[in-house]
Amino acid sequence: GAVVSQHPSWVICKSGTSVKIECRSLDFQATTMFWYRQFPKQSLMLMATSNEGSKATYEQGVEKDKFLINHASLTLSTLTVTSAHPEDSSFYICSARPRTGDTRNQPQHFGDGTRLSIL
């Protein structure tokens, strides 16, 4: 089945540090990847839609300068949390949809998520 790899799984770092999270589709190409944030016991909140070779589309209220997204290839998207602060602590999870001819019923496949803790 389609596999999405997300790295790292855990990050603990000091306030002010920038943190990069990678999301790779291992056995399929993904023109579009999605980045979500999730607080404990809550639903996934879409942060941005990442398109290969173009700028990401951010959801309302998400700071594009704080959360930098790069989608340089059909199998890799990165999220960089710049100058992270304790309020940025959260679970971040990426998702990708296979780039096939008929995408109508293609489920999004998710990475295992990254737990980010800013001290």
Place this chain on the structure above:
Amino acid sequence: AQKITQTQPGMFVQEKEAVTLDCTYDTSDPSYGLFWYKQPSSGEMIFLIYQGSYDQQNATEGRYSLNFQKARKSANLVISASQLGDSAMYFCAMRGILTGANSKLTFGKGITLSVRP
């Protein structure tokens, strides 16, 4: 605009029994897809089942089946023969089909299922 509603409080089920997780939705898209995902405590999102709005039959995948009632705008997940490993959070989600590859999944707030031995 799309909206998914999951209003059940935490659900409990006895091992080996069946359980139904409710999901209602609202959308202006004429064609859409409905998805269920499972999220165990470890955090990964596991795709369970898909139902297209124009599919004639209710979807089934092993122990999972979807009770799709289009007129009532409901897409309830039925898990048969519950197992301890089914304990997790379950999310219902939908996506408009005609809005292209960038169309976003809209998630419900999720339901926590606990399976008792």
